[in-house]
Amino acid sequence: MQKLTENPTLLIYIVGAILILLFLQLITIQILRRLGKNPKYLLDKENIKKVSAPIFIIFIAIAIRIKPLHNILGYEEMTYVLSKISTITIIFAFTWLLIAGLKIIKRKIINNYDVEAVDNYRARKIYTQFNILERIVIVIIIVLGLGIALMSFESIREVGVSIFASAGVAGIIVGLSAQKMIASILAGIQIAIAQPIKIDDVVIVEGEWGRIEEITLTYVVVNIWDKRRLIVPTSYFIEKPFQNWTKKSADLLGTVYLYTDYRVSFDALRTELERVLKTTDLWDGVNQNIQVTDSKPTCVEIRAMVSAKDASTLWDLRVFVREKLITFLQENYPESIVRNRVLLEDTSK
Numbered sequence: 001m002q003k004l005t006e007n008p009t010l011l012i013y014i015v016g017a018i019l020i021l022l023f024l025q026l027i028t029i030q031i032l033r034r035l036g037k038n039p040k041y042l043l044d045k046e047n048i049k050k051v052s053a054p055i056f057i058i059f060i061a062i063a064i065r066i067k068p069l070h071n072i073l074g075y076e077e078m079t080y081v082l083s084k085i086s087t088i089t090i091i092f093a094f095t096w097l098l099i100a101g102l103k104i105i106k107r108k109i110i111n112n113y114d115v116e117a118v119d120n121y122r123a124r125k126i127y128t129q130f131n132i133l134e135r136i137v138i139v140i141i142i143v144l145g146l147g148i149a150l151m152s153f154e155s156i157r158e159v160g161v162s163i164f165a166s167a168g169v170a171g172i173i174v175g176l177s178a179q180k181m182i183a184s185i186l187a188g189i190q191i192a193i194a195q196p197i198k199i200d201d202v203v204i205v206e207g208e209w210g211r212i213e214e215i216t217l218t219y220v221v222v223n224i225w226d227k228r229r230l231i232v233p234t235s236y237f238i239e240k241p242f243q244n245w246t247k248k249s250a251d252l253l254g255t256v257y258l259y260t261d262y263r264v265s266f267d268a269l270r271t272e273l274e275r276v277l278k279t280t281d282l283w284d285g286v287n288q289n290i291q292v293t294d295s296k297p298t299c300v301e302i303r304a305m306v307s308a309k310d311a312s313t314l315w316d317l318r319v320f321v322r323e324k325l326i327t328f329l330q331e332n333y334p335e336s337i338v339r340n341r342v343l344l345e346d347t348s349k
Contacts, residue, residue, distance in 0.1 A: 028055055047104045054097040061089035087152050095145035099138055106130045124198040124246075128215060131199065132192035135217055187234040188217035196237050197244060202311040204243035205232060209311075245311050253287060254314040256304040256322045260329065264300065264336035266290065269325065273304055276324045282317035284309045299338045 065086035110130055113123035191197060197220065201212045205222055208230055214221040220237065222230040236242075245252055258269075270290040277283040287307035294301035306321055308314035329336050 024059060050100045050104065051097060054093040054100065057093040058090055058097075061086045061093060064089070084152065088149050091145055091149045091152075095141055098141050102134060102137055102141075106134050124200050125195060127200075128195060128198040129192055132188055132215055132217065136189065136192070185217050185234075187238045188215070190238055191215060191220075191234055196247075198246075201247070202245040204245075205230060205236070251284060251286070251307060251309050252311055252314045253305060253307050254318045256306070256318050256325070257293075258302040258304065258322075258325060258329075259299045259338055260302060261336045261338055262295075262300055264302070264329070264333060266292065266302070268333070269302065269304075269328075272325065272328045273306075273321065276321060276328075277306065280317070280320060282308055282313055282320060298340065 064082050110123075110127055113126050197203060197212050197215070199212055199215065203210065203212060203222065208222065208224050208228075210222040210224040210230060212220060213223040213229070215234070218234060220232045220234055222232060224230055273288060273290055277288050284307050287305060289305045291303050291305070292300055293303045304321055304325065306314075306317055308317045
């Protein structure tokens with residue numbers, strides 16, 4: 001610092017270096033903002049703010065690394081320390097920048113797909129893949145960044161060689177003790193690729209009806225119809241059978257069962273079902289039918305088959321159809337309601 005006070009020219013050099021640094025930062029941000037005005041580029045105003053901080057840190061780290069600046073400030077003996085600080089800072093900033101860039105790319109892609117749409121199969125597929133793969137890539141980036149930062153120190157690098165020499169035995173021990181966690185992580189990767197389930201899929205798990213709300217590397221959250229949350233390990237969806245009602249498409253067939261007397265009019269029920277379905281938007285206009293599926297000593301079993309665009313709509317449609325058909329029988333064919341018959345014989349004769 002004494003050199004700096006004795007020679008004003010050195011102060012000019014330092015101020016000039018700082019101004020050049022700020023100028024480079026300003027130019028970089030302006031270029032990014034100009035690109036952000038074009039919708040075909042990834043960056044917009046919000047995303048530019050997210051990448052500005054790590055870029056600025058990179059410039060700061062580069063400035064710290066300049067050896068002439070060390071000489072000017074009289075810190076020649078601290079060149080090694082400052083260079084290591086610069087290296088770690090650059091690695092940290094690049095890791096931050098890569099993660100921010102990954103999130104920007106993910107958001108840019110998934111914004112092109114609407115999960116709320118009626119036919120949202122492809123949107124749910126993209127959301128599932130990117131949500132899981134994003135976590136995997138972030139973990140890999142952080143691990144690589146941490147490893148590169150540690151390996152920049154020669155002493156740690158030498159220790160690392162000895163650690164790697166015994167990694168075989170340690171790997172076996174860790175693998176045996178954490179095999180369930182590893183299996184869950186591998187199952188999460190398999191779900192991202194094979195996709196037996198996707199975000200917003202309608203599933204029946206452990207006898208519970210619900211929708212897939214969140215998929216992570218180790219567990220899946222199922223939003224049950226009554227607002228409960230069922231937490232299931234990802235390996236469950238690889239190892240055990242479950243029902244997925246929206247694997248290929250969201251539209252479903254549903255049934256309504258009625259038990260009536262033998263004197264019911266089947267043709268009248270068919271006509272009434274067609275009329276009822278035309279009065280509601282719950283029906284998708286694809287399938288509808290009335291069939292007699294069983295006959296028992298006291299009643300006949302009638303199945304009304306209907307279709308809807310998704311599981312929740314189908315549930316409402318089934319409830320609606322059941323109510324209307326029962327009301328129709330009550331008002332027009334009361335004799336068709338199930339009853340028990342008793343035959344009384346006159347034994348007095």
